[in-house]
Amino acid sequence: MPPGAPAQLYPLGDAAVVVQFGDAISRATHAAIQAFGAHLARHPFVGLRECVPAFTTLTVYYDPWLVSDGGQHPPYETVADTLRALLATVGPPAAAATTNLVEIPVCYGGAWGPDLDFVARHTGLATAEVVARHTAPDYLVHMIGFAPGFPYLGGLDARLATPRLAQPRPRVPAGTVGIAGPQTGIYSLPSPGGWQLIGRTPLRLFDAAWAAPSLLHAGQHLRFVPISAAEYARTQQHEP
Amino acid sequence: MSLSVLHPGLLTTVQDLGRPGYQQAGVPVGGALDAVALRVANLLVGNDESAAGLEITLRGPCLRFDAGGLFALTGADLSPTLNGQPLQLHRPTWAPVGAELAFGAPRAGCRAYLAVAGGVAVAPVLGSRATYLRAGLGGWHGRALRTGDELPIGAPLPLGQRIIAELAKNQSSIAQARWTPGPQLCPAPRHRPVIRAVQGPEYGQFAVASQRAFWEQPFVVTAAADRMGYRLQGPALARLTDSELLSSAVTHGTVQVPPGGQPIVLLADRQTTGGYPRLAQVITADFGALAQAAPGQVLRFQEVSLDEAQALYLAQERAVRALQRGIQLRFA
Numbered sequence: 355m356p357p358g359a360p361a362q363l364y365p366l367g368d369a370a371v372v373v374q375f376g377d378a379i380s381r382a383t384h385a386a387i388q389a390f391g392a393h394l395a396r397h398p399f400v401g402l403r404e405c406v407p408a409f410t411t412l413t414v415y416y417d418p419w420l421v422s423d424g425g426q427h428p429p430y431e432t433v434a435d436t437l438r439a440l441l442a443t444v445g446p447p448a449a450a451a452t453t454n455l456v457e458i459p460v461c462y463g464g465a466w467g468p469d470l471d472f473v474a475r476h477t478g479l480a481t482a483e484v485v486a487r488h489t490a491p492d493y494l495v496h497m498i499g500f501a502p503g504f505p506y507l508g509g510l511d512a513r514l515a516t517p518r519l520a521q522p523r524p525r526v527p528a529g530t531v532g533i534a535g536p537q538t539g540i541y542s543l544p545s546p547g548g549w550q551l552i553g554r555t556p557l558r559l560f561d562a563a564w565a566a567p568s569l570l571h572a573g574q575h576l577r578f579v580p581i582s583a584a585e586y587a588r589t590q591q592h593e594p
Numbered sequence: 595m596s597l598s599v600l601h602p603g604l605l606t607t608v609q610d611l612g613r614p615g616y617q618q619a620g621v622p623v624g625g626a627l628d629a630v631a632l633r634v635a636n637l638l639v640g641n642d643e644s645a646a647g648l649e650i651t652l653r654g655p656c657l658r659f660d661a662g663g664l665f666a667l668t669g670a671d672l673s674p675t676l677n678g679q680p681l682q683l684h685r686p687t688w689a690p691v692g693a694e695l696a697f698g699a700p701r702a703g704c705r706a707y708l709a710v711a712g713g714v715a716v717a718p719v720l721g722s723r724a725t726y727l728r729a730g731l732g733g734w735h736g737r738a739l740r741t742g743d744e745l746p747i748g749a750p751l752p753l754g755q756r757i758i759a760e761l762a763k764n765q766s767s768i769a770q771a772r773w774t775p776g777p778q779l780c781p782a783p784r785h786r787p788v789i790r791a792v793q794g795p796e797y798g799q800f801a802v803a804s805q806r807a808f809w810e811q812p813f814v815v816t817a818a819a820d821r822m823g824y825r826l827q828g829p830a831l832a833r834l835t836d837s838e839l840l841s842s843a844v845t846h847g848t849v850q851v852p853p854g855g856q857p858i859v860l861l862a863d864r865q866t867t868g869g870y871p872r873l874a875q876v877i878t879a880d881f882g883a884l885a886q887a888a889p890g891q892v893l894r895f896q897e898v899s900l901d902e903a904q905a906l907y908l909a910q911e912r913a914v915r916a917l918q919r920g921i922q923l924r925f926a
Contacts, residue, residue, distance in 0.1 A: 364795055365792070365875075365900055366794070366795060366843060366845060366848070366872070366875060367792060367794075367845065367847055367848070367875035367876070367877065367878070367903070368792065368875075368877055368878050368900060368903040368904050368907050369845075369878055369907075370843070370845060372795060372842065372843065378840075379840065403614050403615070404614055404615050404616075404617055404618065405618065406617045406618060406843045406866055406867065407618065408840070408841055408842040408843060408867050409840040409841060409842070410840055410842070411842045411843065413842065413843030413845075415614070415617070415845070418878075418904060418907050418908065418911075419907075419908065419911045422904075422908065425908040425911075425912070428901070428904060429904050429907075429908075430900055430904065497841065497867065498618060498619055498620040498866075499620055499841055499865060499866050499867030499868075500620065500841075500865055500867065501620055501728075501729075501865070502616075502619060502620040502621045502729050503619060503620055504620055506841065542620070543728070543729055545728075560619070560620070560729070562719050562720055562729070562731040562732075566619065567616060567619050567621065567720060568618075568619035568620060571618065571619070572618065
C-alpha cells in the first residue's frame with residue numbers, strides 16, 4: 355500500500371473485518387489506526403463487539419445476527435459499508451500526546467536481567483551503555499498482544515538489536531524486560547520465552563481485578579527508568 | 595446447592611460464552627469451545643443461554659449433587675451415568691439429593707457440557723465466569739476442577755422451576771424428560787469430521803499446490819491440542835514468500851501456518867494477535883464440530899464462500915432461538 359492510500363477492508367472469517375491502514379510499522383499508520391478506533395468508539399453500530407488494534411490493522415469483531423437484523427441483510431457487507439462511511443468522516447489523527455508518558459522502573463542486570471552481559475558483548479557496548487541506550491527513548495505502545503497486557507513497543511535503539519535465544523527458557527517471570535531482534539518488550543505474565551532478558555520491572559502489567567486489566571494500552575508512550583535492587587525489592591508488586 | 599467433585603476427570607473447567615471486550619488488553623474471548631452445545635444445555639434446564647456450566651474433556655469427572663438438581667448434558671457422548679444408570683444426552687434430567695454423576699469411556703466427540711439449573715455461581719471476572727487457564731483467571735479459582743472442590747450452583751430461574759415441577763413429580767428418584775431438541779442442535783460428533791472454512795487473509799501467499807492440499811488432504815489432530823488450539827499434522831504447506839508478517843488479529847477458528855508448514859487451528863483461548871500467515875478461517879457454524887475432534891482424530895477442511903458461511907451462521911442462530919422460544923412456550 356502506498357503511503358496515504360485509502361484503508362483496505364477484508365474479512366477475517368464470518369464475524370470480523372480487518373481494516374488495514376498500511377504495510378509497514380510507522381507512527382503515521384499507528385496514528386491513523388488510533389484516530390479511526392476513537393471515531394468508531396464514538397459512533398458504534400448495533401452488533402459491534404470489539405476492536406483489536408495491531409501494527410497496521412484494526413480488526414473489528416461483530417455479531418452477525420445483530421448486524422444483519424436477524425438475517426435480513428448480509429452481515430459482512432453491512433459492516434463493511436458502515437466502516438467505509440466512517441472512514442470517510444474520520445478527522446485527521448490527533449497530535450501525539452507525549453504528555454501521556456508512563457514511566458516503567460526497571461532493575462537492570464543481575465538476577466533480574468541475566469542476558470544483559472550477553473547483549474553488551476553482542477552489541478560491543480558496555481553494560482552501562484546498553485542501559486543508557488535502553489532508557490533513552492520514548493517508546494510507543496503499538497499494540498497489546500501475545501499475552502494479556504503484553505506491549506509491542508516501537509522505538510528501540512537499533513544498536514541494541516540482539517537475536518533471540520536459540521533455546522527458549524521454560525519460564526520467564528512476569529515483569530521481565532527483554533530484547534528480541536529489533537524489538538523490546540515486557541513479559542506481562544510468567545511464560546516460556548526466548549527473548550534476551552536484560553532487567554525486570556517491579557510493576558504489575560496485568561491484573562484481572564483492575565477495571566482496565568492492562569497497565570498499558572495501544573497509543574501510550576513509555577520510558578524505562580533504571581532503579582536499584584533495593585528499590586526493586588521495596589516496590590515489587592508481583593506474586594511470590 | 596452445590597456439586598461436590600469426587601473425581602475431577604482429565605480436564606473439567608467452568609465455562610460460559612466468554613469475555614468479549616478485553617481483546618485490546620490481550621485477553622482472549624475464551625468460553626466454551628462448543629458454544630452451541632453449552633447454549634443448548636442451558637436452555638434445556640431453563641437457564642439463560644449464557645449461564646456458566648462445565649466443559650468436560652474426554653475422561654469425565656464424578657460429581658455428587660448435594661441437593662436435588664435439574665441438569666442436562668450435551669456435546670460429546672462420554673458414557674454418562676447417574677447412580678450407575680445410563681443417561682441420554684440432550685434431555686432435562688432430575689438428580690435426587692446425593693446422586694452421583696459419572697462418566698465412562700468416550701464414545702463420540704471430545705467435549706461434553708453440563709448445565710445445571712441455576713448455573714455455576716462463581717464470581718465473574720472481567721464480565722465472565724469462563725476459566726482462562728493460561729492467566730489463571732475466571733472459573734473456579736482460575737483452574738481446572740480438583741477432587742474436594744464444592745462448586746456453588748445458583749437458584750433455578752422460574753422457567754427451570756417449571757421444568758422441575760413437570761419432570762420431577764417424585765423428587766427422590768431419577769427422571770429424564772422424553773423430549774429433546776431437533777437433530778440440528780444435537781449433532782452426533784463424527785469420527786472423521788469435515789470442517790468448513792473460508793480463505794484467510796494470507797491465503798493468496800500460499801503455493802497453489804499447498805492451497806489444494808489443504809482442502810483435499812486429511813490432517814491429524816496431534817497430542818499438542820488444548821483450549822488454545824490444535825497442532826495438525828499433514829502435508830507441509832508452503833508459503834511463496836518468506837517476508838516477515840507483522841502481528842495482526844487472530845481469532846477462534848484461524849488456521850495459521852508457522853514456518854515448518856504444519857498448520858495450527860486456533861480455539862477460544864488463543865492469543866489475540868499473531869504473526870503467522872492466516873491460511874484459512876473455520877466458519878463459526880463449525881466451531882462445535884472442531885471442538886469435538888480429539889487428539890489422534892483425522893479431519894478434513896472444506897472450502898465454502900463467505901456467503902455460505904454467513905447463511906450457515908444465521909441458520910444455526912435461528913435454530914437456537916427457535917429452541918429457546920419453544921421451551922418458553924411449552925412451560926409458559
